[in-house]
Each structure stands twice: as C-alpha cells, then as structure tokens.
Amino acid sequence: MKSETAGRIRRRLWTVGAVTLSVFCSLMTVGLASSSANTPAWNHGLGLVLALVAAAALTRRHQHPWQVLAICLAAPLVFETDATAALIALFAVARVARGFQLAGAALAVFVACGVSLTYDAYRLREYSVLTIGAEKPEDGVMEQYVVALWIPWLVAAILVGLVLVLALWARTRGQLALAEQSRDAATEQTDAIRDEMIRTEERTRIARDMHDTLAASLSRISLFAGALQVNAAESPEKVANSAAQIRATAHEALDDLKGIVGVLRGTAGPRERVGHQGIDAVPGLVQAARAAGMHCTLSTDLAPGDVGMLAGHVCFRVVQEALTNAQKYASDQVVAISVTGAPETGIDITVRNLLSTKPAQVDVGSRTGLRGLAEQARDIGGKLEAGRIDSEFVVNCWVPWSG
Numbered sequence: 001m002k003s004e005t006a007g008r009i010r011r012r013l014w015t016v017g018a019v020t021l022s023v024f025c026s027l028m029t030v031g032l033a034s035s036s037a038n039t040p041a042w043n044h045g046l047g048l049v050l051a052l053v054a055a056a057a058l059t060r061r062h063q064h065p066w067q068v069l070a071i072c073l074a075a076p077l078v079f080e081t082d083a084t085a086a087l088i089a090l091f092a093v094a095r096v097a098r099g100f101q102l103a104g105a106a107l108a109v110f111v112a113c114g115v116s117l118t119y120d121a122y123r124l125r126e127y128s129v130l131t132i133g134a135e136k137p138e139d140g141v142m143e144q145y146v147v148a149l150w151i152p153w154l155v156a157a158i159l160v161g162l163v164l165v166l167a168l169w170a171r172t173r174g175q176l177a178l179a180e181q182s183r184d185a186a187t188e189q190t191d192a193i194r195d196e197m198i199r200t201e202e203r204t205r206i207a208r209d210m211h212d213t214l215a216a217s218l219s220r221i222s223l224f225a226g227a228l229q230v231n232a233a234e235s236p237e238k239v240a241n242s243a244a245q246i247r248a249t250a251h252e253a254l255d256d257l258k259g260i261v262g263v264l265r266g267t268a269g270p271r272e273r274v275g276h277q278g279i280d281a282v283p284g285l286v287q288a289a290r291a292a293g294m295h296c297t298l299s300t301d302l303a304p305g306d307v308g309m310l311a312g313h314v315c316f317r318v319v320q321e322a323l324t325n326a327q328k329y330a331s332d333q334v335v336a337i338s339v340t341g342a343p344e345t346g347i348d349i350t351v352r353n354l355l356s357t358k359p360a361q362v363d364v365g366s367r368t369g370l371r372g373l374a375e376q377a378r379d380i381g382g383k384l385e386a387g388r389i390d391s392e393f394v395v396n397c398w399v400p401w402s403g
Contacts, residue, residue, distance in 0.1 A: 011062075018088045019055050025084040026051035029116075032129070033080045038122055047079030054085035061092040069093050069105060076112040083113040083156075087163050094167030095174075102164075110160045117152030130155070208372055210257070217253035221246055245292050278312030279347070282319050282339060289323045295334040296323070303342035310380050311403035314373065315339065315349055318384065321369040322351035322395045330356035330393065343401045346382070351395040355388070370395070 026048055033044040054072040061068045069089040076083035090109045094102055120129050130147050225246060279302070286298045307315075319337060326335045333354045341347030374384040382399035 015059055018058050018061075022055035022058060022085040022088060023052065025082045026055065029080075029082040029129075032123060033119070039080050039119070044080045047075050047081030050075035050079065051081045051085060054089075058085060058088055061089055062095075065089065065092045065096055066105075069108075073108055073112050076116040080119045081116065083109065083116045086112045087159060090160070091163050091167045091170075094164055095171050106160055106164060109163075110156050113156035113159055114153045117155055118149065121147040121149065121152050208376070214253055214257065217249050221249050221253075245288065248288075277316040278309070279307050279315040279339070280312070281316050282337075285316070285319050285323060286337060289327065289335070292327065294323070294327055294331060297334065297336050299336075299338045299340075301340040302347075305343055305401075307341075307347065308380075308400070308402040310376075311347060311382070311399045311401065314376050314380065314382065314397070314399050314403070315347060317373055317376070318349050318395065318397045319351065321373055322386075324369070326351075326353050326393075330354065330358075332356050332358055341401060346398055346400045349395075349397040352392050355391055355393060373397075 029051075030044045030048040033039060033047075034041065054068075054075060057068045057071045069086065069092075072083075072085040072089040075081045076086060086109045090105055093105045097105060117130065128147070130151065282300075283298060286296050289296050319339075322337075323335065326333070330353045333356050335351065335353045338350045339347070370384070370386045374386075377384040377397055377399055380399060380403035382397065382403060384395070384397040386395040387393070
C-alpha cells in the first residue's frame with residue numbers, strides 16, 4: 001500500500017515537472033522571438049497559445065499518448081515556438097510503441113524540433129538558443145549571421161535520440177521490475193505449495209502411524225480378550241494376566257492417540273515422539289507377547305551407536321506387526337526373531353514361524369499392516385518382504401542404520 005502511494009506521488013511530481021519545463025521553455029522562446037523581431041507577433045503569439053495547450057495536455061500523456069503527441073506537434077510544426085512538449089510526449093509514446101509506429105512518431109518529433117530550431121537559426125545572435133553561450137565582443141555588439149542549416153537538424157536529431165534512449169531504458173527497467181514482481185509472486189506461490197505439500201505429507205505420515213499403531217493395539221486387545229474368554233474357567237492367575245495385558249495395551253493405545261492428537265493440534269511437548277517407539281523397545285514387545293502366552297525367541301546383534309529415529313520406528317513396527325500376525329494365525333508355534341545390524345551394513349530383521357494347522361483367531365485388523373510397513377521402509381530407503389517359504393511364514397526387513 002505504501003509503495004502504491006509513493007508511486008502515485010512520484011508520477012505526479014514528474015508530471016508537474018514536465019508541465020513546468022514545457023511552460024518555461026515556451027515563455028522563453030516567445031520572449032526571444034519577440035526580441036529578435038524576425039517574425040510577426042501573431043506568429044509566436046499563436047505558437048505560445050498552442051504551446052500552453054500542449055503543456056496542459058501533458059498531464060494526460062500516459063493515458064492518451066498518441067493524442068497528446070498530436071497536440072504537442074501542432075505548434076512547433078507551424079509557428080515559431082519550442083518543441084519541448086513534443087519531446088516529452090515522445091518519451092511517453094516510446095514507453096508503449098514499437099517498430100514502425102515508434103519510428104513514425106520519432107520522425108514527426110524530429111521534424112518539429114528541426115523546424116523550431118531553424119526559426120532559431122535566423123534570429124539575432126544574442127537572442128538565439130543555438131548561440132546563447134557565445135561570448136560578446138568588448139564593444140557589446142555581436143556579429144550577425146545565419147547558422148548553417150544542418151546544425152539545427154543535427155541538434156534536433158541529438159535531442160530525439162536522447163529521448164528515445166531514455167524512454168527505452170525506462171521501458172526496459174519497468175519490464176525488468178515487472179518480471180521481478182512476477183518471479184517473486186511465482187516464488188511465493190511455489191513456496192506456499194511446497195509448504196502445503198510438506199504439511200500434507202506429514203499429516204499422511206501421522207495418519208498412517210495412527211492407523212497402524214491403533215490397528216495393532218486393537219488387534220492385540222481382541223486377541224487378549226479372546227484368550228480371556230477361553231481361559232475364563234482356568235486359574236485366576238491366567239485371567240488376571242490376560243486382563244492386565246488388555247489394560248496395558250489399551251493404555252498404550254490411548255497414549256499414542258493423545259500424542260498424535262497433540263502433534264496435530266501443535267500442543268505436543270518437545271520430548272514427545274509420537275508413534276516412534278525405537279528399536280530399544282523390541283525386547284519389551286517380545287516380553288509382552290510371552291506374557292500373552294506366545295512362544296518367542298529373540299536374537300540381537302547390534303553394533304554400538306544410535307539408530308536413526310525412523311529406522312528404529314520401522315524396526316519396532318515390523319516386530320510388532322509380525323508378532324500380532326503370529327498370534328492371530330500361529331499362536332501354537334514358536335516365533336523366532338532376529339535383529340542384526342551395524343552402521344556400515346544397515347539393520348536386518350527376520351521374523352519366522354511354522355505354519356499352524358489350527359484355525360485363525362478372529363481378525364479385527366485392517367489387513368494392511370505389512371503393506372503399510374513396506375511403504376514406510378521404502379520411504380527411508382529400505383525394503384520389506386513377507387510371505388510363505390516352504391512350511392514357514394517369514395518376514396524380512398532391511399533398513400539403513402541412520403534412516
């Protein structure tokens with residue numbers, strides 16, 4: 001808003017300056033012409049009137065450049081007056097015209113300037129613009145002579161050339177400024193689109209984590225509840241253990257959900273790592289599965305060092321999903337888990353179990369857990385494969401150490 005106001009003020013000042021210069025030059029020219037007495041008074045008188053009209057018309061030179069140029073050419077082409085207004089109008093025309101149109105306008109102004117300066121060439125030397133800087137002799141009487149006719153036209157050509165150069169420079173500068181504004185606007189729009197894409201990707205990641213984490217937790221709760229129903233008639237210790245597992249899993253799912261909602265609302269603390277249980281939490285998963293009645297073995301061989309946050313999260317989720325699937329479809333089989341890795345080779349996870357002949361427990365999952373994990377592993381440069389190999393079901397995952 002401030003820049004627009006400053007631009008309007010600047011344009012008005014330029015207009016005031018242009019009109020003032022034109023009026024001043026016209027008054028000076030009529031004064032020199034009347035003092036020289038080489039032309040009748042009506043000639044330079046009418047020239048002054050038309051020159052003043054042309055000066056007033058300069059206020060509309062940007063809105064109607066061609067019409068203003070025609071008005072400014074009328075006086076100097078016919079009467080003894082100056083062509084200052086025509087030069088200023090040519091500057092405005094050159095900002096919008098190109099090719100033959102601009103050449104025609106420049107030629108017309110050149111002729112007007114040449115005619116005006118030719119009148120000047122026939123004045124007394126002390127009243128001529130062309131010899132205004134000449135030194136007077138000691139007796140104060142200047143030698144009277146007619147300036148060679150090629151000199152006025154050379155001066156006219158120089159004036160028109162300067163106006164065209166300045167106008168084309170101003171036009172190029174304006175075009176560059178407009179191009180910079182367009183570039184800045186495009187850059188701002190691109191940045192906004194990129195930021196929106198980043199936010200969309202983050203929301204997608206959070207939604208995927210919410211889906212996978214809660215789906216796994218709900219599946220485990222369902223399995224524990226099924227075990228509780230089956231073991232209801234058995235020892236109170238088993239019933240209590242199953243109920244404790246249901247309670248712990250439900251609390252874990254609620255904590256994850258609160259953390260995810262906190263991130264979406266922007267209220268999560270700096271230490272909260274929503275859905276990002278790391279590789280260090282894998283033994284806890286195995287321990288919980290054993291407490292639920294599964295037969296699990298865990299073998300780890302990890303080099304010292306910190307595993308990348310995303311890589312650790314993917315490792316945790318792979319083991320969690322594999323244990324959940326094994327509990328659904330092969331709860332009577334031993335699940336063997338192997339976790340090995342080093343910064344140079346990355347992290348390898350293998351979860352295998354024999355296929356069971358028993359019917360699967362009720363599945364309330366979305367059946368997209370492994371597929372979603374494969375996408376997460378691929379996003380950080382890893383890979384995940386799962387399927388039946390002979391009489392076993394095997395889940396293999398590799399992720400980079402610092403992913």
